[in-house]
Amino acid sequence: MKKSYYTQIAGLGIVLLILLAFKNYSKAESENFPEIKFISENSPVLSLTDFDPNDLNEEQWQHLGFSSKQIATILNYKKMIGGRFISKEQFKKCFAVSAEKYSELETYILLPENNKEAKSNNFKSFEKRTVTISGRFNPDHYSANDWIQMGFSEKQADAILKYKKYLGGSFVSKEKFKECFIISEENFQKMSPYLILPEKTPANFTHYSKNNKYEKTNIQYHLFDPNTLDLEGWKSFGFSDKQSQTIINYRDRNLKGSFKSLEDLQKCFVISAEKFEEMKPFIRLSSAPNNENKIKQQEKTDFSKVDLNAITFKQLIEFGFDEKAAGSMIGFRKKLGGFVNKEQILTTYNIDPELTQKLLATAQLNTSNVQKYTLTEAPEEWLRNHPYFKYSADKIIYYRISNPDDRKIWKYLKLKPEYETRMRLYTK
Incomplete structure (x- = not known):
């Protein structure tokens, strides 16, 4: 009797477990699991215009x-x-x-x-300016002079017009007008009641549809060789200063000085398909004598005798650097008070690593005139301005008042090894 009783209990338990498992399975089957979305590695490209960081929300x-x-x-x-x-x-x-x-x-x-x-x-x-509004107005019709009279600076007025051009020639709506970096929240609230613009952006507005179009008016094309065209030449074809410089950098740095084919020119990202088709009938590619000219120019200076701590802006341009890279290198050197080793130069922003390696392999580095101090003797101004010391300057100044001992100060700073290594390059 007992055996039969326990067998029945066990059987019921198994049935209950099966029912419970089936219930859980049905529940899981009906659950809505979150949809998996993959994030693109390509971050959106920013479209920038001039702005005052004090005015941004x-x-x-x-x-x-x-x-x-x-x-x-x-x-x-x-x-x-x-x-x-x-x-x-x-x-x-x-x-x-x-x-x-x-x-x-x-x-x-x-x-x-x-x-x-x-x-x-x-x-x-x-300085912050007061905006004066005389009455209702359509910002699409305003010139740079109109914006200046309203209270904006010349640079700000120019930036507002650039933003309008970026949108395709019209501010479209109050919504879009508000997004202009130059228009602070305070100024927008003042202007909003007077703006002759729709409140909301129309649903059929094609986002920045005209941004990459070029003005065809007054552009007179002529036969040209893209391997010899300078900044002014590209600008005469309707490109902006920045676009023209980008094309030249692409040619001189990415393509080693010359477009070998029409496809090379077409691949330059600032030249749209439409613009390329406009220019195509006038393009006459040479066999790139440009490179030979550059080599001859570089031979004017014997770079094996040049000191990297004395090399000039003009010499860097002669070697092949663009103006931004040359300015960055000299500016970084000035802030450091001179380079102590060649590896530092490779950390300069805006430089071409391959071209820089070539320069480092050719030129000399004389460090005899680089100023170095102990932590206890270093002038406060030097500590606060030096790229390697400025983030620790206040601590160094504080610690050395009561502990005028370099070894103790280094210990108290508790720096990451790579930061300390950089700083020690400029200490005695």
Whole structure:
């Protein structure tokens, strides 16, 4: 009897387990699992225009590619320095702005280069201006002079017009007008009631549809060799300064000085298919004598006798660097007080690594005139301005008051090994 009873209980238990398992399976089968989405590795390309970082709200910082965390850091940093950036130099020091990001934004920032310039009378145009509105107006019809009369600086007026051109020649709506980096939230609120524009962007608006089109008016094409065309020549075909320089850099750096075929020219990303078809009948490719000319030019200077701590801007251009790269290298050298080893030069922004390696293999490096200090003797100004010391300057100055011993100061700083190694290049 007992055996039969336990057998029945066990049987019931097994049946219950099967029913429970079936119920869970049915539930799982009916669950809606989240859809898996793959994130593209290609981040969106930013379309930039001139802006004052003091006038941007959170949404506008996001348009520049900053995350919410980075934006919070930037805004807190701005409060800490008195509520306003006075120079590019000051903006660059915010650690939420990486060196790469600053390099990308630098030319568009409407601020003086450094604090000294900001305090001079030559930069009144960067001060915050009061906008005066006389009545209702259509911003599409405003010229640079109209914007200046309203209260914007000459540079800001130019940037507003560039933004309109970027949109395709019209601000389209108040929504789009508000997105212009130059128009602060405060100024937009003042202007909004007077703007003769629709409140919302039309549904059929093709996003920046005309952005990459070129104006065909007044462009007189003629037979030309893209291997010998200079900056002004490309500009005469309707390209902007930046686009023209990009084409030249693409030719001289990516293609080693010459377009070998029409396909090479067509691959340059700033030349649209439409623009290429316009130019195509006038293109006459040479066998690139340009390279020979460059070699002859470079022979004017014997670079094996040139000191990298004394090489000039003109000599760097002669060697093959573009103006931006040459300026970056000399600017970095000046901030450091001179290079101590050749590897430092390779960390310069905006340079062509391959061309730089060639220069390093050719030229000499004399470090005898590079100024070095102990941590206890280093001038405060030197510590605060030197690229390797400026982030630790306050700590060094604080520690050496009570511990004028370099070994102790190094210990207290608790630096990452790579940072300490760089700093020791400039200490005795």
